[in-house]
Amino acid sequence: MGTPGQGRAQRLDPAGILRFPPGHGTADSPHTLPRTQNPLGCRKLRALHLHQGRWPRRGRAGPWQRRQRGRNRSGQCTHAHTGTLGGCMDNSFPSPENLADELHKLRTARDEEISLGNATALDIPINNSTCRLYRVSRLTYEKDFPRQEAFENVVASINNMRCRLVYYLRGTGDGVEFYVGVVNMGVDDRLNIGDYGNMLSRAFQGNFLGSQLDELKEEETRSLLAELRQPHMEFSTLLGVPTRNSQREDIAFQGVDRLVNIMTSGGKSLRHSFHLLVLWEPVAAQDVARIEAEAQNLYSRLSAEAKHNVQHSTQTSQQEGKTIQDSYAEGKSEGKSQTTTCSTGSENTSNTTSGGTSKQKNHNEETSKTTTRTESDNLSWEEQNKFVQDAMEHIKDELQPRIRRGKAKGMYKTSVYVGAATPLDLSLLENALLSICQGDKPVFTPLYARPLPRTEAAYALVSSLNIHDHLDTDVSLLLLDSRPVVRGRVSLGTWLTAAEISMLAGMPQKEVPGLELREQVSFGLNIAPPGSGDALELGHMMQEGSHLEKRRVSLDRQELSKHVFIAGTTGSGKTTTCHKLLASSASTGQALPFLVIEPAKTEYRALLRDQRLADTIIFTVGNEKGVPFRFNPFEFLPTESLSGHVDLLKACFIASFDMEAAIPNLLEEGMYRAYEAYGWDFRDDSNRYLENRLDAWNCGGRYFPTISSYIDITIGLVDEKGFDERLQNDYKGSIRGRLDSLRAGAKGLMLDTPLSVDFMELIDKKVILELEELKSGEDKSFLMGLVLGRMVEALKARHRENPSFRHITLLEEAHRLLTRPMPGDSPNRKLGVETFTDLLAEVRKYGESLIIVDQIPNKLAPEVLKNTNTKIIHKLFARDDKDVVGDTMALDDKQKPYLSHLAPGEAVMFSQGWKKPVNVQVEPLDVKTGDADVPQDQVNAAGWTYWLQRPHLFCPGIPADMAGALSREELLQTVRLKENFWTLLLDKQGRDWREAWRELRKALNGRTDELLLTLLAAWDMLVPCPDAAEHRRTMQEKLPRLVRQFDNPPADGWLKPADNVSKRIF
Incomplete structure (x- = not known):
């Protein structure tokens, strides 16, 4: 050619x-x-040959x-x-006679076969120095769906003539994959391919904020493109100009998601792969101006051939007329004069008179005749060349506006390749792409597909992400098709603007298999800095999914005292956030002690792997094999009001257990009776058995009721109330059935005990209570209420001593205790919940910082959300949960649904002084939340160290000065010996006692002093102890003889079963 x-x-x-x-x-x-x-x-x-040379006259x-x-x-x-x-x-430009032929040749050229030539010249090596590809793993959009204009901005952002940009849509059996990338065009440049890749990545993420681009490694890129060289692949190219629908709302029908749906619908097609590659190179501004000049020149030349007007006229004229003229004139004149002359010596005078008359008459007559006749013969017609007019209209209405848009936002030489494994899939892909990317307006240069030959050259061209610039042509009007022609050679592509490229290389408007779509939601980016330098570091900000790692987010430690609420579903990152807060509080200038109440799981023991928290005490509540927990609900602090303690204890019962009728009142009256039985006077909180009421806390808990004694007293109280027999039995059964469970098994060991752990000491330590082994939700709620109540009283006492004291209490699954009252709930239960909400609202003045954590915010009492100043919300799904937290942290109607799209570790946070909520990525500690990597020995270490230093609390009766004298095994054997001491006295066989005795002697290995003190602890249950020192001296005198007899106890035991032991105690 x-x-x-x-x-x-x-x-x-x-x-x-x-x-x-x-x-x-x-x-x-x-x-x-x-x-x-x-x-x-x-x-x-x-047209001039049709009119016999009739030219205008007068020599023009x-x-x-x-x-x-x-x-x-x-x-x-x-x-x-x-x-x-x-x-x-x-x-x-063709001659007038050949113009129609050239236009026809332009159109027929679209159907010509494509010859690519040598494959070697088209093959470009693919490596990290020539190509960078990025997979789009997540796509975000601002409103409704991803806009084509956003990708148009990405195209226009990279306008460097030294690189070629790539869009690759790959269909697989599992879905689709979207790639963008850059290819080095082999021109010397101060920027390398990595720099261009960074530019593309930043431009893409800047227009699709929050999108995720994963850079492919060199081997991944080669493997991906090697699929395009397989011999069974068939390819074609798309030429022409895509157009948009005229109606704005119809743009949704031109998204690439519809192409994906077409290609992946049906069972068979789903197994076939397909490929769409769009490659484009920026065009220099001077070249765009040259293209515009060519288009204007072509329009001017075509205008002479578009339309011709021809006109012919003939005219004849004749005239006839007559004229008559008459004239007459008459005149008369008269004159007189006098002259006088004076001279020296003489004077002369003369007079003259003259006159005359004249007359004249003329007559003219002229006759003429004129006859006028006009004949006119006009002939005109117009000849139009429709081929030329269409071309002119295309230049004016389509080509020139496109070129001007290209001058403003860039013009690009673009090649489009489509490929599939079968002719059927290729044909479907071509037709689908043509129908989607072609709008509803008639155009001069529509999209059309031409097959590429199944040769090595075609495989090299496509897999190398190359554009062919050396095709021969003899068509003179290729500019009308927007085809690039350089030095008489045409490129296998089309001049396209950024907007047109975005139609072919767009992002899906709806989610497709393989690409997640997420709507962009704006949050605040500017927060008030912490008021003090001692802030709790949480993480960094996020802007619509993009990580702003230099924008740090911290929480002022002073804000903790106004309480924190953390919510989120399982696995959303709540525990990670809590770990971060606790670890940050431990690393501040003044480390804060804390108490964690964990009703389910054991995820907080992972904190032991953090060196700052290695001394944390973990109590495995309900699991005696770990670190036991001891808590007597009827023990109260020396500074606590006895009446207030009874009210709080009653609130724990009614907030945790379902009770009806008079049972709550019977329980309350039973509490008063129990304390009175142990000598307490509610008028002044004194004890009639003690001169100094403080001695009650130094006698092994003998002056505090226990669960067992309380049950007996309350059951006896029912008999006094005069209920009928049926109601009396119902009340007794309900009370005993509910309370007996509290002294059975591990719960009995924990709750049915004279003494409790010392909360005045615990508030100075880092403590975790694991309630996982308590399977009943009511039991968990009951213990949570007991612990919180005791903690508040300890904080009150410490605040009196040290007003600057600060402490953190973290309450997981708070809805178990602080449940939102529901219609139909018992009024007693509502009162119990209200008691704790009021308590938590007031505790901040004692230096307490509450961190309330829950999965279901809507289950919590409204006061909990309203009284927490800082809120950290992770992923939530339920609408009611999102609404209830959103209304308390200034979330708008668009931000609330976004809570369902938060990634693990991502949260929306709001605190005092912040104008807007902030999207935060919480940075986890270097520890995992799972407990699989924490050995049980490490969990037990700190807890048992605590108990061995306080054996008198673990086993009442052991003197406090035995701290550190016993090992764990010895302390456990002491407890067992004490529990079986009654067996020795009441059971003549005494098998359990003798077994415990042998194990204890073996553990003590002959240490007589410790053995005697252990027996002292067991014997201490039998007699009152007003003076501990005197009691010890008395028992030490008796114990040596008793020890000799322990190996051979009396056959009938030392005490008869009928003996009233309680009378001997009091």
Whole structure:
């Protein structure tokens, strides 16, 4: 095939401007065409031959003569021509007779076969120095769906002529994959391919904030593109210009998600792969201006061929007329004069008189005759060239506006390749893409597909992400098709704007298999800095999914005292956030002690792996094999009001257990009776058995009721109330059934005990209570209420001693205790919940910082959400949960649904002094929340160290000065010996006692002093202890003889079962 302008002595300079030989006009000294001359330049009009040369008279030059002025004597054109159209008008622009043929040739060229030539020239090596690809793993959008304009901005952002950009949509059996990338064009540049890749990544994430791009490694890129070289693949290319629908709402039908749905619908097609590659290279601004000039020049030349007007007229004239004229004149004149002359010595005088009369008459007569007859013969017609008019309309309405948009936002040489494994899938892919990317307006250059030959050259072209620039052509009007032509060679592509590329290489408007879509939601980016330097570090801000790691988020430690609420579903990152807060509080200038109440799981023991928290005490509540917990609900602190303690204890019962009728009142009265039985006076909180009431806390708990004694007293109280037999039995059964469970098994060991752990000491330590082994929700709620109540009283006492004291209590699954009252709930239960909400609202003045954690915010009492100043919300799904927390932290209607899209560790946070809620990525500690990596020995270490230093609390009766004297095994054997001491006294067999005795002697290994003190602890249960020192001296005198008898106890035991032991105690 020939090239435009073939056979002429013309050439192109490096800039693409045509140069002509001498005598034909040069670019250095061009001849311009005057405005008064016909713009047709150098050719005749076919219409002139139809009118027998009827030219205007009076010697004016006709169209042909005027056009000849543009030629020299040899007939050569003297006008200057530039551009890539292919040469001078006589060479590049067809003659009038051949214009229709050239236009037809332009259209038929779209159906010509494509010959690619040598594969070696098209194959570009793919490595990290020539190519960078990124997979789009997550896509975000601002409103409704991802806009094509966003990707248009990405295209326009990279306008460097030294790199080629890539869009790759790959369909697999599991879904689709989207890739973007850059290819080095082999031009020397100070920037490398990594720099261009970074530019692309930043431009993409800047327009799709929060999107995730994963860079492919070199081997991954090669493996991905190697699939395109498989011999069974079939490819074609798309040429032409995509267009949008005229109606804005119809744009949704032109998304790539519809292409994906077409290609992945149906069982069979789902197993086939398909490929769509869009490659584009930016065009320099001067080249875009040159294209615009060519289009304007072409329009001017086409205008002479679009329409011709021809007119012919004949006129004849004759005239006849008559004229008559008459005239008459008459005149008369008269005059008189006198003259006087004076001289010396004489005087002369003369008089003269004159007159006359005249008359004249004329007559003229002229006759003429004129006859006028007019004949007119006019003939006119218009000849239109529809092919030329369509081309002109295309230039005016489509091509020129596109070029101007390209000047503003960039013009690109673009190639589009589509491929599939089977002809059926390829045909479906072509037709689907053509129908989606072609709008509803008629266009001159529609999209069309041409197959690529199944040769190695085609595989090399596509897999190398290359654009072919060296195709031969003999078509002179390729500019009308927006085809790039350089030096007589046409590219396998099309001039496209950024907006047009975004239609072919767009992002899906709806979620498709393989690509997650997430709507962008804006949050605050500016928060008030912490008021003090001692802040709790949490993490960094996020802007619509993008991590702003330099924008740190911290919580002022002073804000903790106003309480924190943390919510989120399982696995959303609540525990990680709690770990972060606790660890940060331990690393501040003044480390804060804390208490964690964990009703389920054992995730907080992972804190032991943090060196700052290695001394944390973990109590395995309900699991005696770990670190036991001891708590007597009826023990109270020396500074606590006895009546207030009874009220709090009653609130624990009614808030945790379902009770009806008079049972709550019976329980309350039973508490008063129990304390009175142990000597307490509610008027002044004194004890009638003690001169100094403080001695009650130094006698092994003998002056505090226990669960067992309380049950007996309360059951006896029912008999006094005069209920009928049926109701009496119902009440007794309900009370005993509920309370007996509290002294059974591990719960009995924990709760049915005289003494409790010392909370005045615990508030100075880091403590975790694991309630996992308590399977009943009511039991968990009951213990949580007991612990919180005791903790508040300890904080009150410490605040009196040290007003600057600070402490943290973290309450997991708070809805177990602080349940939102529901219709139908017992009024007693509502009162119990209200008691604790009021308690927690007031505790901040004692230096307490509450961190309330829950999975279901809507289950919590409203006061909990309203009285927490800082809120950290992780992922939530339920609408009611999102609404209830959103209304308390200034979330708008768009931000509330976003809570369902938060990633693990991501949260929305709001605190005092912040104008807007903030999206935060909590940075986890270097520990995992699971407990699999924490050995049980490490969990037990700190807890048992605590008990061995306080054996008198673990086993009442052991003197406090035995701290550290016993090992864990010895202390446990002491407890067992004490528990079986009654067996020795009451059971003549005494098997359990003898077994415990042998194990204890073996553990003590002959240490007599410790053995005697252990027996003292067991015997201490039998007698009152007003004076511990005197009691010890008495028992030490008796114990040696008793020890000798322990190996051979009396056959009938030392005590008869009928003996009333309680009477001996009191």
